[in-house]
Amino acid sequence: MSKQFKPKILTFLCNWCAYAAADSAGVSRLQYPPTTRVIRTMCSARVDPVFVVKGLKSGFDSVFVGG
Amino acid sequence: MEIVEQLLDISGIGRNRMQLRWVSSAEGPLFADYITQFSDQTKELGPFDLKKFMLPLAAVERTLMSSRIRWLIGITRELTDFENVYHEKLEEEDYKRLLQQATEEEYHKAMIVEVLREGPLSVKEMAEKIRLPVYTISLRLNELERHGQAGLSGYDGGTPKFIGLAA
Amino acid sequence: MPDMKDEDIRIGVFICHCGSNIAGYLDMEELSEYAEKLPHVTFVQRNLYSCSEAGISEIKKGIMEHDLNRVIVASCTPRTHEPLFRSSCAEAGLNPYLFEMVNIRDQCSWVHMKEREDGTDKAKDQIRMGVAKAALLEPQEPIMSDVQIRALVIGGGISGMTAALSLANRGYEVVLVEKEKNLGGMLNQIYKLAPTMTDASALAEEKIRAVTGHPNITLFTGSKVNAAQGFIGKYQIDIETESGIKKIDFGVILIATGASVYTPEGLYGYDGQRIITQLEMERLLKKGLDQGIKNIVMIQCVGSRNEDRPYCSRICCQTAVKNAMLIKNQIPEAKISILYRDMQMYGVENEELFRDSKAKGIRYINYDSVQPPEVESDKVRVYHALLGREMLLPADLVVLSTPLIAHEDAVEISQLLRISIDENGFFLEGHVKLRPLDFATDGIFLCGSAHYPANIREAVAQGLGAASRASIPLSQGSVVVEPIISVLANEDACIACGLCVALCPYGALEIQKTEKGEKVHVIDVACKGCGCCAAACPQKALDITHFRDRQIFAVIEAGGAEAQ
Numbered sequence: 024m025s026k027q028f029k030p031k032i033l034t035f036l037c038n039w040c041a042y043a044a045a046d047s048a049g050v051s052r053l054q055y056p057p058t059t060r061v062i063r064t065m066c067s068a069r070v071d072p073v074f075v076v077k078g079l080k081s082g083f084d085s086v087f088v089g090g
Numbered sequence: 091m092e093i094v095e096q097l098l099d100i101s102g103i104g105r106n107r108m109q110l111r112w113v114s115s116a117e118g119p120l121f122a123d124y125i126t127q128f129s130d131q132t133k134e135l136g137p138f139d140l141k142k143f144m145l146p147l148a149a150v151e152r153t154l155m156s157s158r159i160r161w162l163i164g165i166t167r168e169l170t171d172f173e174n175v176y177h178e179k180l181e182e183e184d185y186k187r188l189l190q191q192a193t194e195e196e197y198h199k200a201m202i203v204e205v206l207r208e209g210p211l212s213v214k215e216m217a218e219k220i221r222l223p224v225y226t227i228s229l230r231l232n233e234l235e236r237h238g239q240a241g242l243s244g245y246d247g248g249t250p251k252f253i254g255l256a257a
Numbered sequence: 258m259p260d261m262k263d264e265d266i267r268i269g270v271f272i273c274h275c276g277s278n279i280a281g282y283l284d285m286e287e288l289s290e291y292a293e294k295l296p297h298v299t300f301v302q303r304n305l306y307s308c309s310e311a312g313i314s315e316i317k318k319g320i321m322e323h324d325l326n327r328v329i330v331a332s333c334t335p336r337t338h339e340p341l342f343r344s345s346c347a348e349a350g351l352n353p354y355l356f357e358m359v360n361i362r363d364q365c366s367w368v369h370m371k372e373r374e375d376g377t378d379k380a381k382d383q384i385r386m387g388v389a390k391a392a393l394l395e396p397q398e399p400i401m402s403d404v405q406i407r408a409l410v411i412g413g414g415i416s417g418m419t420a421a422l423s424l425a426n427r428g429y430e431v432v433l434v435e436k437e438k439n440l441g442g443m444l445n446q447i448y449k450l451a452p453t454m455t456d457a458s459a460l461a462e463e464k465i466r467a468v469t470g471h472p473n474i475t476l477f478t479g480s481k482v483n484a485a486q487g488f489i490g491k492y493q494i495d496i497e498t499e500s501g502i503k504k505i506d507f508g509v510i511l512i513a514t515g516a517s518v519y520t521p522e523g524l525y526g527y528d529g530q531r532i533i534t535q536l537e538m539e540r541l542l543k544k545g546l547d548q549g550i551k552n553i554v555m556i557q558c559v560g561s562r563n564e565d566r567p568y569c570s571r572i573c574c575q576t577a578v579k580n581a582m583l584i585k586n587q588i589p590e591a592k593i594s595i596l597y598r599d600m601q602m603y604g605v606e607n608e609e610l611f612r613d614s615k616a617k618g619i620r621y622i623n624y625d626s627v628q629p630p631e632v633e634s635d636k637v638r639v640y641h642a643l644l645g646r647e648m649l650l651p652a653d654l655v656v657l658s659t660p661l662i663a664h665e666d667a668v669e670i671s672q673l674l675r676i677s678i679d680e681n682g683f684f685l686e687g688h689v690k691l692r693p694l695d696f697a698t699d700g701i702f703l704c705g706s707a708h709y710p711a712n713i714r715e716a717v718a719q720g721l722g723a724a725s726r727a728s729i730p731l732s733q734g735s736v737v738v739e740p741i742i743s744v745l746a747n748e749d750a751c752i753a754c755g756l757c758v759a760l761c762p763y764g765a766l767e768i769q770k771t772e773k774g775e776k777v778h779v780i781d782v783a784c785k786g787c788g789c790c791a792a793a794c795p796q797k798a799l800d801i802t803h804f805r806d807r808q809i810f811a812v813i814e815a816g817g818a819e820a821q
Contacts, residue, residue: 029375030132031382032125033816038336043115046334049363053122056129057375060382060816061364062809063335065741069788069804072094072163075108076151077810081817082140085107085132088091089121122368160795164756 033078034059034087037067041089059087066090093163093193097153100197101146106131107138145204152200159196162189198222198230203239206254210243213252268391269300269325270384271316273307273332275362282366284377288331291381295388299323307332313345320349327391331359331384352396354740354803359387382816389815393808397740402782404490404508404730406430411482411670414442415713416705417513418464419720420727425473427724429731432505433468434496435478436666440465442515443706448542450713451579452606460713477503481666485673486764488783489700490736509700509727512684513720514670516661516706519560525632525657532632532655535576542580546587553584554637554652556630557597561660563626568681570660570710574601577658578610581619594620594650596630596639622648661710675764676701684708694723698763699736699783702727741786743779746800751776757790757799766790 036042042063048055060083064070067090078086095105109128113121140147153159201220205211213231217224231252234240243253270292274280285303292301300323304312307330319325328351330342335358343353361380369376406429410421413435421433439445441464447457468474477498484495492507518536521527529537535555555577561570574597581593600621602611615621623642624630630639637650663682671678676696677685684707687695694702704719705711711719730736743765745751753775758766765783768775777799791799791806800806 028133028137030129030137031817032128032132033813034125040115041111041113041121042334043336044113044117044121046336046360046363047115047118048122049118049334049365049367051118052367052370053119054370055122055125055368057365057369057372057379058129058132059125059364060379060386061360062386062812062816063360064788064804064809065785065801066787066789069792069801069809071792071806072091072154073151074809074813075094076147076154077813078817079103079107079138079143080140080147080151081814082819083813083817084138085109085128085135087125087128088108088110089124090110090112155797157795160793161754161756164760164793164795 030058030084031060031082032058032085032087033075033081033083034061034089035067035070035074036061036063036089038063038065041067044089093159093189094150094154096190096193097150097197100194101143101150103138103143103146103150104135106135146201149197149200149204152203153193153196156196156200158192162192195230195233198226199234199239202227202230202234203254206240206252210251210253212246212249214249216252266297266327266392267299267323267325268295268297268327268329268388269302269316269319269323270295270298270329270331270388271307271312271319272301272303272384273312273330273362274303274305275332275366276306279332279362279366282370282373282376283361283380284373287377288361288380288384292331292384292388295385297327297392298388300325308338308341313341316342316345317349320346320351326351326355327394328356329359329384329387329391330356331361331380331387333362334358334360334364354397355391355394357387357391357394359383385818386812386816389811390808393805393811395802397802400738400740400742400781401735402490402738403735404733405492405506406731406734407432407505407507408509408511408727408731409434409482409492409494409505409507410511410513412442412513412515412705412707413437413440413468413476413478414513414515414705414716415444415460415464416515416707416711416716416720416723417442417511418468419717420511420513420704420724421474422464422467422471423721423724424728424731425471427728427732428473429728430473430475431471432475432477432496432507434480434482435476436481438479440468440476440478443518444713446536446539447713448539449579449583451575452610454579454583457713482670482673488764488780489698489730490782492700508731509702510674511702511704511723511727512670512674512676512696512707513703513705513723514664514666514707516664516683516710519566519659519662521559521657521659524559525556525630525655527657531653532657534657534659535573535580538580538656542583542587546584548588550588550653551591552651553581553591553593553654553656554630554650555581555593555595555656555658556632556637557595557600557658558626559657559659562598566660566662566681568660569601571601572710572712573658573660575607575610575712577656578602578607578614578619580656582610582614582617585617585619592618592620592651594622594637596622596624596637598624598626622650661706664707667707674698674701675762694719694726700730736782738782738784739786740781741801741803742781742784743786743788743790743799743801745777745779745798746805747796747798748773748776750796750798752796752798753777754795757794760789760793762787762789 075086091110098105217227346356347353408431410433421431425431441461444461480498483497487493496503628640637652679685687697702723704723705716765780769778788801
């Protein structure tokens with residue numbers, strides 16, 4: 024591999040909890056790897072297990088669900 | 091989500107491709123930590139080989155869409171927290187075992203349906219492709235036949251061949 | 258817009274520099290060039306500050322001049338700015354739900370400050386995902402619903418009476434339901450109130466008189482809520498009264514059911530005579546103490562801060578100190594020792610009371626929960642951790658400070674109204690800081706010890722606060738609900754299995770008879786759009802507007818694809 028592997032993580036975040044936490048990480052300028060691709064949902068309960076499979080099928084390397 | 095983890099394991103994809111974490115709105119640092127850890131974990135696993143896992147992934151999706159599994163996921167609390175009309179309550183451990191077994195069965199059925207999409211196969215051929223004992227394949231195939239999801243397509247010499255049928 | 262053809266979709270993408278907050282860390286030129294190439298994107302503009310007046314007018318101008326029917330702003334977080342941009346779209350004649358926001362600041366430029374290239378790639382992906390979502394957006398209309406201008410207050414203790422009076426004084430009709438025959442709750446059993454040492458009975462009588470005589474308050478004592486259904490604006494409640502069941506509709510509900518005192522059966526030889534609780538102490542003080550009592554030992558944290566009840570009941574320390582002072586008033590020569598683990602005397606008045614009590618000679622002895630005191634026939638044995646030796650304290654009376662515990666009715670009420678209780682059985686607020694007097698379920702509010710052990714001052718403050726919160730929907734007369742809700746997208750698929758009805762945390766789903774047989778029905782105003790019904794539906798019949806399966810699938814696919 025000539026290019027270093029940069030993982031792409033499909034990330035579901037609950038609007039009220041994890042999405043807010045991610046915002047507050049930003050406000051505090053906490054640095055973390057630019058690997059996530061975020062989809063906001065109104066609640067992590069919206070995340071149908073099938074979404075996880077769809078993510079892997081669509082080219083993501085892994086899936087993170089933050090509730 | 092436990093079921094998804096289990097399915098990722100049986101399918102060989104591995105549960106470490108997924109992570110479920112609870113973060114409250116005040117826990118920015120925790121969120122950053124989780125993402126850093128999970129990025130490292132994903133990096134270690136390497137790129138997800140979609141081509142290699144096309145078939146198992148399709149089977150995982152089929153399993154998750156199966157009404158049996160969706161029912162069992164949805165009804166967990168009803169079954170473990172409350173009594174049913176016969177005043178029976180399932181112990182959480184018993185329920186977990188039941189769920190695991192159901193997931194495995196449904197996954198195997200889904201695999202059979204997926205491999206049959208490519209054309210008629212004998213039980214032995216299916217067993218080789220899916221890497222399961224012939225006996226397991228027979229059991230699951232039988233269930234699929236009963237539900238009209240698979241059927242006999244003909245004979246190759248003396249060997250019966252099966253095809254998938256649209257449900 | 259199901260009949261809108263693919264080629265009719267015209268997306269405008271506005272990329273915000275946020276001064277240098279975004280532009281300083283991402284390649285803005287590359288981003289806008291990239292956005293221009295995305296499907297359906299007809300207009301791309303960069304703004305210094307999209308949320309400024311200039312930025313907003315640029316967005317409106319863009320919508321009108323380029324005939325945009327979808328708008329994306331790539332900037333900060335929708336949690337703070339989505340309402341603003343939505344209303345800008347509305348002002349330009351675009352349905353506000355045809356707007357999508359992409360977060361390239363809080364979750365991109367700010368957290369990837371040293372990775373310009375990868376950060377820009379991430380922003381590109383997020384914009385592409387936003388465009389994919391925008392193309393599939395549908396206009397939504399806000400949902401309005403009338404509010405029944407009447408409040409139900411459950412519980413006639415101090416916080417419930419305070420809340421009821423506060424609402425009634427504002428002119429709203431209030432129904433107060435109390436389980437016991439008399440109003441007053443715990444207040445009736447208390448002698449004097451700290452720090453002013455006024456009579457509790459005086460406060461109770463004053464409140465009870467005001468409540469009973471108020472023209473806007475209907476009082477049902479010896480009554481309880483029996484059945485409940487509905488949602489904010491229209492809760493249909495069955496109240497079991499002494500004269501039969503009353504069916505009444507309410508716009509809002511206040512939970513003020515209070516708490517109970519833990520009875521320390523089997524602890525420290527509790528007998529209710531010589532070894533009593535603080536509440537029993539209050540009764541003795543009310544009657545006047547027997548002057549023969551000379552030595553009193555109080556033990557704190559009896560039955561609390563242990564494995565069964567890990568929480569601190571918060572008010573027992575103040576109660577013990579207050580009662581010790583009151584004993585001193587009645588028997589000045591009494592020797593009082595308070596055996597404590599940690600003293601919880603928060604607030605200026607409590608601090609002062611604590612100090613005064615030490616000046617009056619009340620003795621404080623710290624004990625370790627590993628080596629708790631032992632109560633004997635006429636003395637208490639305690640290991641003094643500081644002195645490193647055991648002490649024997651003579652005791653004519655032993656007073657145990659037991660915690661307030663969740664009311665036995667809390668579970669039933671939580672199930673009736675579908676509101677949460679915490680691990681200790683107390684009611685759980687919607688958000689610890691942002692919605693401390695609300696439940697997660699709209700239109701239901703919380704005050705007093707039903708929530709957590711509260712002293713009288715706190716119970717009153719919370720009663721006033723909850724009444725104030727409850728008066729918002731009452732004064733507006735209608736509620737507007739965000740139209741991000743569950744919909745029965747595929748009626749034929751629904752088999753009325755009821756799984757979603759059982760799962761819905763808000764009681765927003767019901768099974769109805771229709772021409773096609775029994776089907777699930779979504780009660781728009783009650784639905785919060787959390788989506789657990791859609792995720793669980795075995796038939797995939799339910800979907801969530803604005804977060805539809807196909808919208809999310811499209812975003813996942815767009816996100817997974819490689820950036821060109």
